[in-house]
Amino acid sequence: MDAIVSLCRRRGFMFQSSEIYGGLNGFWDYGPLGVELKRNVREAWWRDMVTSHNELVAPPGAPSSFAMVGLDCTIIMHPQVWKCSGHYDLFHDYMVDCRESKRRYRHDQVQGRWVVKDDQRIFVATELVGAEAEEDVLHKALKFFGLRAKDAESLRWESPLVSLTTVERFDRVLAPDAKTLGTLTPPREFNLMFKTYVGALSGEENAAFLRPETAQGIFVNFKNVLDSTRVKLPFGIAQVGKSFRNEITPRNFTFRSREFEQMEIEFFCRPETSRAWYEYWRNRRYQWYVDLGLGRERLRLRDHEPSELSHYSCGTADVEYAFPFLAPGDFGELEGVAHRGDFDLRSHMEGKLVRQGDALAVEVGPDGQPKYRGSGRDLAYFDDETREKFVPHVIEPSAGADRATLAFLCEAYQEDEAPDESGKPAKRTVLRLHPRLAPIKAAVFPLVKKDGMPEIARDIYAALKPLCNVFYDEKGAVGRRYRRQDEIGTPFCITVDSQTAADGTVTIRDRDTLKQWRIRADDCPAVISGLISGTAQIPE
Numbered sequence: 178m179d180a181i182v183s184l185c186r187r188r189g190f191m192f193q194s195s196e197i198y199g200g201l202n203g204f205w206d207y208g209p210l211g212v213e214l215k216r217n218v219r220e221a222w223w224r225d226m227v228t229s230h231n232e233l234v235a236p237p238g239a240p241s242s243f244a245m246v247g248l249d250c251t252i253i254m255h256p257q258v259w260k261c262s263g264h265y266d267l268f269h270d271y272m273v274d275c276r277e278s279k280r281r282y283r284h285d286q287v288q289g290r291w292v293v294k295d296d297q298r299i300f301v302a303t304e305l306v307g308a309e310a311e312e313d314v315l316h317k318a319l320k321f322f323g324l325r326a327k328d329a330e331s332l333r334w335e336s337p338l339v340s341l342t343t344v345e346r347f348d349r350v351l352a353p354d355a356k357t358l359g360t361l362t363p364p365r366e367f368n369l370m371f372k373t374y375v376g377a378l379s380g381e382e383n384a385a386f387l388r389p390e391t392a393q394g395i396f397v398n399f400k401n402v403l404d405s406t407r408v409k410l411p412f413g414i415a416q417v418g419k420s421f422r423n424e425i426t427p428r429n430f431t432f433r434s435r436e437f438e439q440m441e442i443e444f445f446c447r448p449e450t451s452r453a454w455y456e457y458w459r460n461r462r463y464q465w466y467v468d469l470g471l472g473r474e475r476l477r478l479r480d481h482e483p484s485e486l487s488h489y490s491c492g493t494a495d496v497e498y499a500f501p502f503l504a505p506g507d508f509g510e511l512e513g514v515a516h517r518g519d520f521d522l523r524s525h526m527e528g529k530l531v532r533q534g535d536a537l538a539v540e541v542g543p544d545g546q547p548k549y550r551g552s553g554r555d556l557a558y559f560d561d562e563t564r565e566k567f568v569p570h571v572i573e574p575s576a577g578a579d580r581a582t583l584a585f586l587c588e589a590y591q592e593d594e595a596p597d598e599s600g601k602p603a604k605r606t607v608l609r610l611h612p613r614l615a616p617i618k619a620a621v622f623p624l625v626k627k628d629g630m631p632e633i634a635r636d637i638y639a640a641l642k643p644l645c646n647v648f649y650d651e652k653g654a655v656g657r658r659y660r661r662q663d664e665i666g667t668p669f670c671i672t673v674d675s676q677t678a679a680d681g682t683v684t685i686r687d688r689d690t691l692k693q694w695r696i697r698a699d700d701c702p703a704v705i706s707g708l709i710s711g712t713a714q715i716p717e
């Protein structure tokens with residue numbers, strides 16, 4: 178992971194936000210190459226899910242044909258949106274503070290082991306994971322009991338690594354950064370929504386929130402979309418945009434940030450077909466990552482246990498990736514695909530809902546009135562063919578653009594061997610990004626800076642520019658130029674050499690196979706477009 182992070186900085190994929198002021202934890206900027214990569218991820222998603230979707234035919238595996246449209250909603254919305262959606266009351270994590278180190282931890286992200294020495298039994302806690310966590314706990318236990326490494330056998334371990342959430346006796350806990358016992362405060366709720374104020378006055382009545390997800394903008398516009406377009410059930414509304422969560426412990430590069438981008442679909446369907454649509458979307462979304470290059474051996478589709486489901490969800494599956502910063506065998510969420518029933522539309526009609534037995538009912542306050550009133554608008558759907566009126570059910574595939582970008586980067590990063598300038602095998606860093614995602618699609622080089630080669634190369638560059646993001650480079654040895662492009666994932670390099678003036682052909686080189694072949698200089702735009710879109714193949 179360190180090598181990936183260092184490449185990202187060195188070649189301008191990502192930087193820490195406000196770095197010259199020491200950075201701001203949980204915020205990341207995308208550099209000149211990173212912005213192209215993330216745009217390509219977003220655009221691939223939008224194109225595959227929305228603009229290239231053909232509503233006239235049922236895609237493979239889908240219960241029927243369906244329509245897809247898009248939206249772009251505001252980040253700050255009416256505060257009642259978050260009260261009715263449940264985020265105001267329920268969108269929190271638990272945190273614990275250490276009185277000694279003054280550090281703050283997310284309760285469920287601290288783990289540790291119970292250990293006994295003589296008659297003292299303590300829980301040694303750590304924020305690390307996997308083998309590093311084991312080592313850290315051992316090291317801390319030795320230090321706490323004043324032992325040397327050779328005395329490790331006098332410690333009696335009573336548990337494997339377990340979560341701090343299983344621990345009741347906080348007076349026995351040695352916190353991750355503390356020297357004495359019992360320094361952690363009891364867990365406290367912490368709402369993850371960022372608060373702000375709308376207008377000149379900063380009183381509570383002007384308080385508003387930065388959205389923690391893009392989904393709610395779609396629900397509150399459901400009727401607007403129905404009334405302004407001719408979409409009929411089943412159909413999906415897609416949105417890409419920034420979301421904000423005041424994460425207690427942002428970490429693992431961009432994986433857990435406080436400002437990030439989501440790519441969400443709310444798919445509306447008839448209740449009796451919702452199971453089949455849920456199955457369709459969970460499979461379709463998994464396949465999307467595979468098609469763009471994530472290896473199946475590092476990607477999984479995990480169905481939630483019934484105990485993990487939100488109170489309204491009838492089924493949720495996460496698409497998860499084995500990020501290299503995780504312990505071996507661990508996976509991190511890329512996307513959640515949830516069957517949300519009619520919870521969201523009903524909440525915005527009736528008010529905040531809670532589960533009562535098997536049903537959902539409006540939560541009431543001490544005065545017997547709804548705790549948070551809904552909009553009162555009728556968000557039901559009228560089916561003109563069957564003459565039925567009902568509240569549609571919703572399937573929600575909710576992906577993170579930053580986590581997807583990070584996963585594609587991690588998957589693409591490889592170190593292998595390729596011949597250097599003198600033809601000797603040498604270590605090479607290469608990003609094997611899918612051509613659709615690569616920030617730069619092709620680089621154009623004159624072999625040397627003379628004999629008319631730069632002029633021809635510039636003409637090819639100019640012809641490619643309107644089609645895709647290309648790069649021109651005439652400095653240094655050509656082998657070194659290839660390597661610089663390999664390192665940032667450019668799939669194809671075009672070189673103008675001494676043969677070009679004679680027969681009008683150039684060399685094209687493939688990043689992954691290192692294969693080189695000749696094409697006509699005039700054909701460069703058609704060949705590059707074909708190779709990127711997958712309609713042309715690298716010759717055998």
Ligand code: ATP
Binds near residue numbers: 577
């Ligand atoms: P986690 O359990 O990892 O906090 P979550 O289950 O809360 O994630 P969702 O609410 O389902 O996440 O959000 C949908 C998607 O948004 C996630 O799958 C992830 O890709 C992205 N996402 C959520 N929180 C963050 C974050 N703090 N930083 C980056 N991406 C995020």
